[in-house]
Amino acid sequence: MASEIVLLITERRSRQHITLPSGKAPYRFGRSPECEYVLRRNNVGDRQFTIRCQNDLWTLEDEGSAVGTWYNNRYIHAGERCPLQTGDLIGLDTNGDISTQEITFRVEDIRKAESDNADVRREQDTGALREVDVRKKRRVLIGRGEDCDIQLSSDRVSRHHCEVVYKNGRFEVHDLGSTNGTYLDGHRVSAAALENGSVINVPTQVFAFTGGLLHYHEQQSGISLELVNVYKTVKDRNTGKPLNIVDGTSLAIAPNSFVVLVGGSGAGKSSLLTCITGSAPCTDGKVMFDGIDTKGNRNAFDAVVGYVPQKDIMHENLTVEQSLSFTARLRIAHDATRTEIRAAVARAIAAVDLAGREKTLISNLSGGQKKRVSIAMELLASPRLLILDEPTSGLSPDLDRSMMELCRKLSQENCTVLMVTHNMSNINLCDKIAFLGVGGVLCYYGAPEGLNGYFDVALTSDIFEKLRDPAQIELFREKYFTTAEFNELVTQFPEAAQEADKRCRK
Numbered sequence: 001m002a003s004e005i006v007l008l009i010t011e012r013r014s015r016q017h018i019t020l021p022s023g024k025a026p027y028r029f030g031r032s033p034e035c036e037y038v039l040r041r042n043n044v045g046d047r048q049f050t051i052r053c054q055n056d057l058w059t060l061e062d063e064g065s066a067v068g069t070w071y072n073n074r075y076i077h078a079g080e081r082c083p084l085q086t087g088d089l090i091g092l093d094t095n096g097d098i099s100t101q102e103i104t105f106r107v108e109d110i111r112k113a114e115s116d117n118a119d120v121r122r123e124q125d126t127g128a129l130r131e132v133d134v135r136k137k138r139r140v141l142i143g144r145g146e147d148c149d150i151q152l153s154s155d156r157v158s159r160h161h162c163e164v165v166y167k168n169g170r171f172e173v174h175d176l177g178s179t180n181g182t183y184l185d186g187h188r189v190s191a192a193a194l195e196n197g198s199v200i201n202v203p204t205q206v207f208a209f210t211g212g213l214l215h216y217h218e219q220q221s222g223i224s225l226e227l228v229n230v231y232k233t234v235k236d237r238n239t240g241k242p243l244n245i246v247d248g249t250s251l252a253i254a255p256n257s258f259v260v261l262v263g264g265s266g267a268g269k270s271s272l273l274t275c276i277t278g279s280a281p282c283t284d285g286k287v288m289f290d291g292i293d294t295k296g297n298r299n300a301f302d303a304v305v306g307y308v309p310q311k312d313i314m315h316e317n318l319t320v321e322q323s324l325s326f327t328a329r330l331r332i333a334h335d336a337t338r339t340e341i342r343a344a345v346a347r348a349i350a351a352v353d354l355a356g357r358e359k360t361l362i363s364n365l366s367g368g369q370k371k372r373v374s375i376a377m378e379l380l381a382s383p384r385l386l387i388l389d390e391p392t393s394g395l396s397p398d399l400d401r402s403m404m405e406l407c408r409k410l411s412q413e414n415c416t417v418l419m420v421t422h423n424m425s426n427i428n429l430c431d432k433i434a435f436l437g438v439g440g441v442l443c444y445y446g447a448p449e450g451l452n453g454y455f456d457v458a459l460t461s462d463i464f465e466k467l468r469d470p471a472q473i474e475l476f477r478e479k480y481f482t483t484a485e486f487n488e489l490v491t492q493f494p495e496a497a498q499e500a501d502k503r504c505r506k
């Protein structure tokens with residue numbers, strides 16, 4: 001009979017559940033890449049322990065490495081097999097004190113499984129937040145190279161990108177001649193002293209420094225985007241008076257989600273996008289990436305935000321591959337080898353489903369294919385937030401669908417996607433819709449399924465009609481303040497609620 005064991009792996013602040021089916025047992029845990037579960041750390045043997053299942057009996061066996069395997073309340077001998085049941089604890093550290101274990105494996109459940117051939121499943125409970133003690137290590141080397149203490153996989157990171165050192169009681173960050181720069185609190189630096197609360201950015205990775213420790217999220221994912229009371233006030237061309245074209249927008253976009261921004265013509269969509277990209281910043285309020293205010297930190301995030309404008313900017317007389325190779329040389333680290341550049345270009349081409357068209361001249365591509373090349377160019381920089389302004393306008397309905405599917409796919413990989421569109425036919429493919437009323441007022445932010453019910457319309461197109469009426473816009477602005485999405489944001493940013501109260505009293 002098939003069964004499966006569920007382990008809760010706790011490593012510092014990171015917790016992960018893995019479900020191991022009996023059909024694929026045994027599972028070896030250790031430093032060797034041959035292990036099914038590789039533990040990349042120094043105080044672990046190449047083969048540390050093995051979890052087996054025979055006749056529905058799950059067992060733990062120590063593989064005789066120099067480091068002991070801890071089982072509930074003792075170390076086990078090499079070759080000893082211990083039965084595993086719910087609640088059992090496996091640890092690794094050498095000093096016998098379970099509370100100081102760096103990593104523990106707790107048996108959460110052993111249960112019947114539907115099939116013997118189920119896949120190993122991993123569920124991240126919290127992002128893998130890592131920390132490195134700079135005081136202990138004295139020098140922490142960060143880069144793409146294999147010899148780095150913190151190895152980053154992005155092509156935009158140089159082999160030896162920067163280092164954090166502890167010398168004479170001071171902490172410093174030194175850029176090591178990287179191509180794409182090291183930023184401290186938003187400013188590009190070659191060498192600078194660190195203080196508690198300093199934020200270091202290198203392409204695709206943010207480090208927070210405090211108390212001698214560097215903290216970072218190991219798993220690369222899309223950026224979260226938080227807008228709190230964002231306004232853009234301009235001088236009205238006709239009356240000369242101040243005019244809000246983005247009017248107090250507050251919303252939170254989760255990492256790796258695909259959000260579509262819609263609204264009538266002139267509603268303020270492009271204006272809101274430029275507040276986010278920073279090309280025309282907001283006049284009031286906060287735009288945050290990963291909870292960090294972009295004001296003053298903008299440069300540090302440039303590298304991770306990709307923007308695909310409405311008009312394609314490409315050289316028509318180059319092939320797809322040539323065009324992308326030129327861009328790659330500008331965007332990825334200068335110390336990248338030809339093979340690395342070729343691989344990056346091939347990855348970008350595959351990501352936008354243009355494989356087979358490498359040798360085609362840009363001038364011979366269709367509108368939709370050209371748009372895909374524009375997106376591939378942005379993907380070369382491994383963006384963690386991709387912003388697209390009407391990428392499907394003028395495309396046929398089938399191309400609109402495939403563009404939406406592409407955005408969905410990108411969001412499931414390492415990117416958050418925000419896209420402006422006028423086409424509502426395929427909006428069920430996005431995670432959330434932000435609907436703007438004329439005057440830059442956010443009237444709805446939520447799942448596509450909830451849209452028509454929220455506005456009490458039978459056809460989505462009727463919403464555009466409704467949101468031309470200023471009274472309706474105010475009504476739905478206030479209704480948004482009562483939604484779960486808004487209230488979730490308020491728990492993090494109470495100032496959004498204060499502003500909402502003010503707006504409602506008006």
Ligand SMILES: Nc1ncnc2c1ncn2[C@@H]1O[C@H](COP(=O)(O)OP(=O)(O)OP(=O)(O)O)[C@@H](O)[C@H]1O
Binds near residue numbers: 235270
């Ligand atoms: N200085 C200004 N004075 C008056 N109105 C302005 C000024 N700058 C922008 N606007 C108006 O702000 C509104 C928002 O413009 P925006 O380009 O953001 O709209 P949009 O939603 O992207 O529209 P579209 O779908 O047509 O692209 C428009 O009505 C525009 O005319």
Ligand SMILES: [Mg+2]
Binds near residue numbers: 269270271
């Ligand atoms: Mg626009």
